[in-house]
Amino acid sequence: FGALSQGSLLTGYDLVVCADCGAGYSDDIPTQDAFDRYYAEMSKYEYSDSAGIQTETDLSRFRETANLVTPHLKRDHRLLDIGCATGGLLAEFKRRGFSNLLGVDPSPACAKLTEQLYGIPAQALSISTLNQLGEPADVAILTGVLEHIRDVDSSLDSVKSCLREGGFIYVEVPDATRYDQHFSAPFQLFSMEHVNYFSPVSLGNLMARHGFSVVFTRRLIRHLSPQAIEPAIGALFRWEAANKSAASLGRDEETEPALVRYIQQSRVLEEKIQSKIAALADAAKPLAVWGTGTHTLRLLETSRLPQARIVAFIDSNVHYQGKTLAGIPVIAPSAFTDKNAEILISSQTAEQEIFQTITQKLRWPNVVHRLYAS
8 A cells, every 4th residue: 555644554464364263364564552543533434524424325324233233222221332433323223212322433523523413422532442431331332343453352352341241242344255246446345444354253253252142143235335335244242251161163264265256356357447547647637536545545556546647636534635645735625726637536435426526516627537437
């Protein structure tokens, strides 16, 4: 990966599969402290371009999660959403009659927006500082969290410190065994933020080591946007402090061959995308690149994008604005005034949304290039 001038989490890593248990993870990565700082200072989950309000796709996903979990809970249960972003999932539980709710997120802006938008209390804490919470929770929710964490074992210990004896934990993570079945951009699921690659077996083994017994495990399909799908695992566990058996589900035999298939598939599509970028480089016309996330960082390292005549990077995330990428400024959409430059949308997940913003909301006359539109 490339890197922003300030605040980048990492520039690359080694993908590893454990020879003993078969679990997949990233190696040669920063310490957990670096992850905690990154999510506190550089969060993209504040949805700054929409004042914290999440999309209908997100809200639909929250409803699906609540549908899975609610039948196993009581309305007076205290629910703790770890990594709550701007509180959309907690708001869904609130609509269903749950009132004892608390969100935590490493981003102070996310915690503030959770309270402002939904009237739900929230605190700005990293997962490693959950012991600062007071009353323990009956239910801890971690959706899209464990794949982001370097020190998974110590983090789960931290979660247990704020969970009642016999309490539940709901975990939702991407399912690495199905990356190749729901393909998006090349290597997109090897994000600069995703550092653990779970299967149902490896997730079950991890939770069993910490004394969690499984209530249910589901293989899910989650929509990240109208055109992007992520396969997921949703699982509910119960924690018993006296449970020391840590029964293993056995070796994870699925992850390694699945990741190999995904890599092979990515390489095929990457060739097609690189040919489009090469044409832009050869044209040598002024080019603004919309998007500075994992997708762009990878293209800067693996394609001829640096040879294009890039005049600006555009990003709606306020934390990225004012920085530089490849020595070129990152600016807000409102600061871009060059109507002669062509625009490359560098995102698969948000490609359609960005295209509509440019052509319908902003009504820019610029030529727009899309890498994934048919």
